[in-house]
Structure formats: C-alpha cells, structure tokens
Amino acid sequence: MKDLNNQNAEWHNDPKNWKLGIFYYNMDDPRIWPPKRIKQLGWTLNFARWQAWLILIFIMIFIAMLNKLS
Numbered sequence: 001m002k003d004l005n006n007q008n009a010e011w012h013n014d015p016k017n018w019k020l021g022i023f024y025y026n027m028d029d030p031r032i033w034p035p036k037r038i039k040q041l042g043w044t045l046n047f048a049r050w051q052a053w054l055i056l057i058f059i060m061i062f063i064a065m066l067n068k069l070s
Contacts, residue, residue, distance in 0.1 A: 008034070023047055 011017055012034065017026040024034055027048040032055070036044045045052035 012037075019047070 008029070008031070011026050011029050014026075015021075017024060017029075018037060019025050022037070022044075024036075024044050024046050025048045026034075026046060029046055029048070032046055032049050032051045033043045034046050036042055045055065047053070
C-alpha cells in the first residue's frame with residue numbers, strides 16, 4: 001500500500017501528467033478520480049481513462065437535458 005501511495009504521489013507531482021496545467025492525463029494511473037493539483041480543491045478526472053470520457057459525456061447530456069426542460 002505504501003508503494004502505491006508513493007507511486008500516486010510521484011505521478012501527481014510530475015508536470016508531464018498535467019496538460020495545460022489543469023487536465024490530468026496519465027495512462028499508467030488506474031485512478032479515474034485523482035486529486036486536483038491543489039488537493040484541497042477536490043478531485044479531477046484522469047482524461048487518459050476511457051471511463052473519464054464516459055462520465056464527462058453523461059454529465060454533458062444531463063446538462064443538455066436540464067437546459068431543454070427549462
């Protein structure tokens with residue numbers, strides 16, 4: 001468990017895993033919801049995972065449906 005935490009911290013601190021400084025993209029990281037760069041601000045999606053894109057699409061469809069209802 002300690003090795004996994006060290007690996008997660010290493011990935012999180014590597015600037016190559018942050019596109020434009022705000023989008024987390026790491027093919028080696030299995031997490032879908034890693035913490036944001038500033039961990040106190042919550043979580044972000046790992047855009048290297050297909051599940052993250054699926055979540056994003058569902059959110060966009062939900063917002064579009066709410067907009068259509070109003």
